[in-house]
Amino acid sequence: MQNDPFMRTYSPRQEAMARAATQQAAAATRPASTAATSDLLAPYMVQSEPYYRAVADEIELYEAAYSVRMPMMLKGPTGCGKTRFVEYMAWRLQKPLITVACNEDMTASDLVGRFLLDSNGTRWQDGPLAVAARHGAICYLDEVVEARQDTTVVIHPLTDARRVLPLEKKGELIQAHPDFQIVISYNPGYQSLMKDLKQSTKQRFGALDFNYPDHDTEAEIVAHESGVSLDVAKNLVHIGERARNLKGHGLDEGLSTRMLIYAGSLIAKGVAPLAACRVALVRPITDDADMRDALDSAVTTYF
Numbered sequence: 001m002q003n004d005p006f007m008r009t010y011s012p013r014q015e016a017m018a019r020a021a022t023q024q025a026a027a028a029t030r031p032a033s034t035a036a037t038s039d040l041l042a043p044y045m046v047q048s049e050p051y052y053r054a055v056a057d058e059i060e061l062y063e064a065a066y067s068v069r070m071p072m073m074l075k076g077p078t079g080c081g082k083t084r085f086v087e088y089m090a091w092r093l094q095k096p097l098i099t100v101a102c103n104e105d106m107t108a109s110d111l112v113g114r115f116l117l118d119s120n121g122t123r124w125q126d127g128p129l130a131v132a133a134r135h136g137a138i139c140y141l142d143e144v145v146e147a148r149q150d151t152t153v154v155i156h157p158l159t160d161a162r163r164v165l166p167l168e169k170k171g172e173l174i175q176a177h178p179d180f181q182i183v184i185s186y187n188p189g190y191q192s193l194m195k196d197l198k199q200s201t202k203q204r205f206g207a208l209d210f211n212y213p214d215h216d217t218e219a220e221i222v223a224h225e226s227g228v229s230l231d232v233a234k235n236l237v238h239i240g241e242r243a244r245n246l247k248g249h250g251l252d253e254g255l256s257t258r259m260l261i262y263a264g265s266l267i268a269k270g271v272a273p274l275a276a277c278r279v280a281l282v283r284p285i286t287d288d289a290d291m292r293d294a295l296d297s298a299v300t301t302y303f
């Protein structure tokens, strides 16, 4: 079966695994040139353990996905822990993490690299994706749908069995380093027809769903991150849950864990809970007077 050519055709994942194993074996015998490489990626190492409270089996699933270098998509609403999770995983796996915040002005050159003019003439500078692919980092493309589709397709050859990045302007084909992995984040609520990932992009990724954690877990996170007591954190989470029930009934998006932490941080600094909740929870999320009243009264129920 091993030499069956059809097996290869029908199992791109297996091919990627075999390729990663070969590359890993090659890396093990690689000469001392890796010293310069690790210097280059040193600023991207996550130095101390980020606080991350597991919500389900996402850590184990991500570890398994990394072991086969499966490109991963983290899906979920804003402020629910996607960025924190990828930082934690990079720390746990002891791999450098290069994060790119995507936006609609971003071009393929911003990711891949460009020629720069200096006193000695022109010089090529790798973009963040090329640095990650060449030297072996986890490359996290945050809010990837914000990028134009022609930009997104540069990741295609990196996210299938080929694992290559063509630098067309430079005339170079980078074979991705065995440690390289690509991770993207994606908020399924924000997509319009014009702004969504192509199926051919989506289908290159494994996906983990993120959401606001259950009550007790979220309270634990809010207390830890903001410094308020667990009781105060629980009240904040109750308010958050009330607001989340209004999603689709006047609110576009529920209150995020991030917002609850903001409110907690103000309370921990001595701001009265009512004022803290107005500033950090209610005012940012809606301009509608009735909705503000509804949220304010939810706040007064708990504080």
Ligand SMILES: Nc1ncnc2c1ncn2[C@@H]1O[C@H](COP(=O)(O)OP(=O)(O)OP(=O)(O)O)[C@@H](O)[C@H]1O
Residues within 6 Å of the ligand: 051, 052, 053, 054, 055, 076, 077, 078, 079, 080, 081, 082, 083, 084, 085, 185, 187, 213, 221, 225, 257, 258, 261
């Ligand atoms: N499971 C968790 N463990 C620890 N902290 C968490 C967790 N979930 C959320 N947080 C806290 O919530 C904050 C917001 O999370 P994060 O920045 O990771 O959100 P995000 O999903 O990346 O949002 P966005 O889509 O807006 O970028 C974090 O800074 C962290 O303090």
Ligand SMILES: [Mg+2]
Residues within 6 Å of the ligand: 082, 083, 084, 142, 185
């Ligand atoms: Mg984020």
